[in-house]
Amino acid sequence: MSFFVLLSCFACNRTQNSGCRYVNPSPLKLTEIQDDWVCSHNDYAWTQYTGSFETKSISSDVWCPRGKNDLIQYKELLYCDSMLLEEIDVYFSPSTYLTIDGECNEVLSIGYDYYDKSWRCSMHRAVKIVPDGDSNSCDKYGFKTGFVGKDYADSIKKSWQAITGLI
Numbered sequence: 300m301s302f303f304v305l306l307s308c309f310a311c312n313r314t315q316n317s318g319c320r321y322v323n324p325s326p327l328k329l330t331e332i333q334d335d336w337v338c339s340h341n342d343y344a345w346t347q348y349t350g351s352f353e354t355k356s357i358s359s360d361v362w363c364p365r366g367k368n369d370l371i372q373y374k375e376l377l378y379c380d381s382m383l384l385e386e387i388d389v390y391f392s393p394s395t396y397l398t399i400d401g402e403c404n405e406v407l408s409i410g411y412d413y414y415d416k417s418w419r420c421s422m423h424r425a426v427k428i429v430p431d432g433d434s435n436s437c438d439k440y441g442f443k444t445g446f447v448g449k450d451y452a453d454s455i456k457k458s459w460q461a462i463t464g465l466i
Contacts, residue, residue, distance in 0.1 A: 349419065
C-alpha cells in the first residue's frame with residue numbers, strides 16, 4: 300500500500316490546472332513576464348524535462364511577448380501540479396542562416412531547474428556545410444545542438460543584444 304502512496308506522490312494531476320499560472324519575478328535574472336505577454340497553457344511540455352524530478356506528466360505554460368522589443372521569443376514554465384520545475388527563456392539570433400529547409404536562426408535556451416537548483420543552457424548553433432563538389436551545398440548551413448555553460452549563454456545573449464541595439 301505504501302508503494303502506491305509513494306507512486307502517487309510522483310504523479311501529476313494533469314486536470315487540476317486549466318489555465319496559465321501567475322509567476323512571481325524570480326531573482327535569477329531571467330526575463331520577467333510583462334503585463335502584455337500572451338500565455339498558452341499545455342497539458343504537456345514543449346521542451347523535454349531532463350532534470351532529476353521523476354514524473355512523466357509535466358504541464359507547461361508558454362508566455363510570448365506581443366511586441367518585438369527584445370530577442371526573447373518565448374518563456375516556458377514546466378511544472379507538475381503546483382511545483383515549478385523549470386523556467387526556460389528562448390532567444391533567436393538576429394542573423395539567419397540558409398539551410399536546406401530555408402532561412403533559420405540560431406536558438407539559445409537559458410533555463411533554470413528549480414528542483415535540481417541548477418542552470419541548464421543549450422545552443423542550437425549554425426554549422427557551415429563544407430562543399431563536396433556539389434555547387435548546391437555552397438554557403439549552406441546545418442545545425443548542431445549542445446549544452447553550454449551559463450556564462451557562455453549570457454555572453455551570447457549580450458552579443459546578440461549588441462547587434463540589435465537592444466542592450
